Amino acid sequence: MTASLNTAALALGDDALVLSHRLGEWAGHAPVLEEEVALANIALDLLGQARVLLSLVGDEDELAFLREERAFRNTQLVEQPNGDFAHTIARQLYFSTYQRLLYGRLAAADASPDDEAREALRGLAAKAVKEVAYHQDHAEQWTLRLGDGTPESHDRMRAACDALWRFTGEMFQPVEGLDVDWRELEADWLTSVSTVLTRAALPLPEGPRTTAWSAGAGRQGVHTEPFGRMLAEMQHLHRSHPGASW
Amino acid sequence: MTTSDWPLWEVFVRSRRGLSHTHAGSLHAPDAEMALRNARDLYTRRSEGVSIWVVPATAITASSPDEKDPFFEPSADKPYRHPTFYEIPEGVQHL
Numbered sequence: 591m592t593a594s595l596n597t598a599a600l601a602l603g604d605d606a607l608v609l610s611h612r613l614g615e616w617a618g619h620a621p622v623l624e625e626e627v628a629l630a631n632i633a634l635d636l637l638g639q640a641r642v643l644l645s646l647v648g649d650e651d652e653l654a655f656l657r658e659e660r661a662f663r664n665t666q667l668v669e670q671p672n673g674d675f676a677h678t679i680a681r682q683l684y685f686s687t688y689q690r691l692l693y694g695r696l697a698a699a700d701a702s703p704d705d706e707a708r709e710a711l712r713g714l715a716a717k718a719v720k721e722v723a724y725h726q727d728h729a730e731q732w733t734l735r736l737g738d739g740t741p742e743s744h745d746r747m748r749a750a751c752d753a754l755w756r757f758t759g760e761m762f763q764p765v766e767g768l769d770v771d772w773r774e775l776e777a778d779w780l781t782s783v784s785t786v787l788t789r790a791a792l793p794l795p796e797g798p799r800t801t802a803w804s805a806g807a808g809r810q811g812v813h814t815e816p817f818g819r820m821l822a823e824m825q826h827l828h829r830s831h832p833g834a835s836w
Numbered sequence: 837m838t839t840s841d842w843p844l845w846e847v848f849v850r851s852r853r854g855l856s857h858t859h860a861g862s863l864h865a866p867d868a869e870m871a872l873r874n875a876r877d878l879y880t881r882r883s884e885g886v887s888i889w890v891v892p893a894t895a896i897t898a899s900s901p902d903e904k905d906p907f908f909e910p911s912a913d914k915p916y917r918h919p920t921f922y923e924i925p926e927g928v929q930h931l
Contacts, residue, residue: 622842624863624874631877731870 595707596647597663598767601809603643604664607654608817609685610636611824612672621675628728632682635721642714646707655828659818660811666801667757669808669817673750676736676743680750683729687782688761688775690726693719695770730786737790744791751787752795759799760807844893845871847878852885855930862893 613633620626644650667685672678696715702708736747762776784794800807828834842864848857860879865871871890880886899907 622864624865624870624878627877628874728873731873735866735870 592707592767594767595711596767598765599643599646599707599711600653601663601765601768603640603647603653604662605668605685605689606636606643607640608662608664608820609668609681610634610640611820612668612670612681613678615672616678629678632725632728635718635725639714639718639721642710646710651828655825659813659821662808662811662813662817662821664808665757665760666808666814666817667754667761669813669820670754670757671816673753674746675732676746676750677753679729679732679736680747680754682725683733683786684754684758684783685761686722686726686729687779687786689722690719691775691778691782692768692770693722695775696768699769733786733792734790737787737792747790748792751792752797755795756798756801760809763807763809765809842866845875845890846893846896847871847875848889848891849875849879850887852883854886857887857889865890868892 610633613629613636616629616633617626620629640654641650644653647653665685667681670677670681693715696712697719699712701712733747736743738744739747758779762772762779764770764772787794844862845865845868846862847860849860850857860875863871863874863878865874868890872888875888875890880888
């Protein structure tokens with residue numbers, strides 16, 4: 591495992607792990623039973639991706655439960671609290687569109703049979719791209735319904751898209767070990783997201799797409815305040831009983 | 837949530853090697869598109885290559901249990917209505 595692929599697997603794995611945990615928080619609280627199942631499904635897909643990716647780096651449980659906040663490499667977008675249903679959907683739309691475009695590119699990369707880790711990443715992307723295409727479709731369907739629904743749902747969806755906009759720029763900072771044209775990826779992402787928002791009768795959010803203080807942000811281990819609390823909850827049991835098998 | 841916003845849908849699924857759609861169950865969804873997606877999550881676990889039909893429950897007309905006897909019985913005691921008195925040729929499938 592080369593250092594650069596380590597970096598790549600950790601970045602993608604942490605994205606999937608953290609968002610999966612956030613979606614898990616919806617269990618028992620979703621607006622309707624069917625949506626409960628859909629969110630859980632997406633969370634499970636992401637957790638599966640996280641397990642494969644973190645296993646490329648080391649022991650998945652150690653990596654998930656024994657790292658401090660500063661050692662996590664996920665983007666700040668995925669660690670944002672669920673908020674109302676519109677916030678969860680906006681976060682999912684932004685992230686799943688990114689994941690679909692990125693995994694599509696990774697899956698289509700040239701085979702390099704002499705490089706085992708790179709091949710593992712390619713294999714994962716080929717499998718996961720089907721999952722994330724569904725996630726994106728799910729988020730898109732809800733964006734259309736909320737944006738073009740009642741005046742209240744429109745306002746909430748708009749507020750959610752605006753609030754999370756400042757975290758979307760970070761996803762396109764180049765990640766070491768991922769051989770991707772990041773500018774092109776970002777352009778495709780903007781096209782895809784603005785098409786959905788237009789159809790949903792929502793304006794494209796204005797303002798910067800990175801926070802003023804974010805620097806390297808999540809990919810460098812700099813996280814937002816809610817993330818610490820999320821980790822405390824996620825890691826509590828494992829840390830209370832170190833070495834236990836589950 | 838009112839039932840008018842989230843009407844009931846009946847779900848029919850044809851499995852990958854199945855010949856016909858079979859009633860799998862029902863669910864609530866705001867519209868047909870969401871009903872399809874919910875049906876996929878609830879009833880197919882995303883096995884590849886299956887076909888799903890969703891139908892609003894209000895679009896289905898059912899036979900009435902009260903009229904069961906006049907509705908179905910007359911055909912039961914007339915053997916000539918059941919074309920079973922011949923051998924099925926070899927090679928005929930799905931009969």
